[in-house]
Amino acid sequence: MDAKEDLDVKIGLEVHCHLTSLKTKLFCRCPADYYNKEPNTNICPVCMGLPGSLPVLNEQAVKHALAIALALGSRVSQKMVFYRKNYFYPDLPKNFQISQYDKVGGLPLATGGQIRLKDKVVRIRRIQLEEDPAKIVYEGSISTSPYALVDYNRSGVALVEIVTEPDLTTPKQARQFLQKLRAILEHLGVCNCDLEAALRCDANISVRGGYRVEIKNIGSFKDVEKALSFEVTRQKMLGAKRGMETRHWDDVRGVTISLRVKEEEQDYRYFPEADLPPYIITEDLIAETLAAMPELPDARRDRFIKQYNLPHQAAEILTSHKSLADLFEKSIEKYRSPLRIANWLISDILGYLNRKDLDPSTLKIAPEDIAALARAVDEGLINEQTGRNLLLKAATTGKRIEQKIFAEVSKIGDEATIKALVDRVFKENEKAVKDALKNEKAINYLIGLVMKASGGKTDPHITRSVIVAKLKQLS
Numbered sequence: 001m002d003a004k005e006d007l008d009v010k011i012g013l014e015v016h017c018h019l020t021s022l023k024t025k026l027f028c029r030c031p032a033d034y035y036n037k038e039p040n041t042n043i044c045p046v047c048m049g050l051p052g053s054l055p056v057l058n059e060q061a062v063k064h065a066l067a068i069a070l071a072l073g074s075r076v077s078q079k080m081v082f083y084r085k086n087y088f089y090p091d092l093p094k095n096f097q098i099s100q101y102d103k104v105g106g107l108p109l110a111t112g113g114q115i116r117l118k119d120k121v122v123r124i125r126r127i128q129l130e131e132d133p134a135k136i137v138y139e140g141s142i143s144t145s146p147y148a149l150v151d152y153n154r155s156g157v158a159l160v161e162i163v164t165e166p167d168l169t170t171p172k173q174a175r176q177f178l179q180k181l182r183a184i185l186e187h188l189g190v191c192n193c194d195l196e197a198a199l200r201c202d203a204n205i206s207v208r209g210g211y212r213v214e215i216k217n218i219g220s221f222k223d224v225e226k227a228l229s230f231e232v233t234r235q236k237m238l239g240a241k242r243g244m245e246t247r248h249w250d251d252v253r254g255v256t257i258s259l260r261v262k263e264e265e266q267d268y269r270y271f272p273e274a275d276l277p278p279y280i281i282t283e284d285l286i287a288e289t290l291a292a293m294p295e296l297p298d299a300r301r302d303r304f305i306k307q308y309n310l311p312h313q314a315a316e317i318l319t320s321h322k323s324l325a326d327l328f329e330k331s332i333e334k335y336r337s338p339l340r341i342a343n344w345l346i347s348d349i350l351g352y353l354n355r356k357d358l359d360p361s362t363l364k365i366a367p368e369d370i371a372a373l374a375r376a377v378d379e380g381l382i383n384e385q386t387g388r389n390l391l392l393k394a395a396t397t398g399k400r401i402e403q404k405i406f407a408e409v410s411k412i413g414d415e416a417t418i419k420a421l422v423d424r425v426f427k428e429n430e431k432a433v434k435d436a437l438k439n440e441k442a443i444n445y446l447i448g449l450v451m452k453a454s455g456g457k458t459d460p461h462i463t464r465s466v467i468v469a470k471l472k473q474l475s
């Protein structure tokens, strides 16, 4: 059920998305993949901000950012300009971040656009390209750590910042927005959102027209909802402090704590980055990006409804995770049972993943196995419950389902079922029964008939003993 609109609450999000598909950082040739590297080895004079070094724009990053902007229906600037956002912090060796700005002559990559939720349109304010600062590592908690370590490997990787208008009115909507955005980014192939810190979110919230409070350090979509719920309650009870404030989400304690009085925008002394010329975004580049645009989640959802007759809700859930939608389509390519397979993926597989807090992309189940199980159920070889059990087993172990399992689970070893089959065969083959009563060897023929009637699934030993017992009764 969707939470009701809370008209007292205004929530806006600022999402930073790491363009993980790029080979290099935004302004230098250092690899964009900074994961699992010795600290401070993935660096050069440019991303360390050494004097005399000059940034050179990675044009591939512009293309990826442009794809995001176009996917969200934003107005792309004909010319974009980089600005310096000045502040001092250990994670920022130049003392400024090369970013973009939408005021005092600044031209971000794009403005406007929207993301549609089920019953809400969330407007996008702007989309900009900027470099990521370094990573600061604390010992334990930020407030008690005796020192801070800085790892510059991440410094200078390309980020796309997406800022929404404060259109969201409930914490739950904020989470739905992020899920939708993630699905779009996954379909565009520009961001592997599962990687640590690949998708980061700050949330702004004001209650009953009070001052805006910004919450930082929110690690997961679930935490976005939790942190915002906490803030709604806190601000409704106490009112927001006078003046803007930045708060930190402590996910261990489940509370927000005051970090500092929020900087006003003028504190950043934004001015143009003179080392980078304005970048002209040509009509050709836009046309090229639009032509290469993959199918996006909403279009894919509508196609699922039309092409596979799925209920709206099922199509929406499947397409909100690219890997799940891919698994669905690959499975029904092998065996077309869309409703059954959609149902299994949503209730069994996604249910399991949610319980374990795992992402669908971590699944190692083969589409061939999903198809084979669905076929086996449709053909009556195994029952629905067995199919689901095997599916879950394959999903949890990551192992292929061996063919002999189908054979084994499909054996009918249940005596009552076999008795019923034997009764039927006896009724339909009076002559064979008479023969067997006279000649013990003719029993094999009866066994054969029962096996045939069951499609070879009855256990031969039990079948024989049932037949022998029945013949004894008759004689």
Ligand code: ZN
Pocket (backbone or CB within 6 Å): 025, 028, 029, 030, 042, 043, 044, 045, 046, 047, 048, 156
């Ligand atoms: Zn570098």
Ligand code: MN
Pocket (backbone or CB within 6 Å): 016, 130, 161
């Ligand atoms: Mn930013």
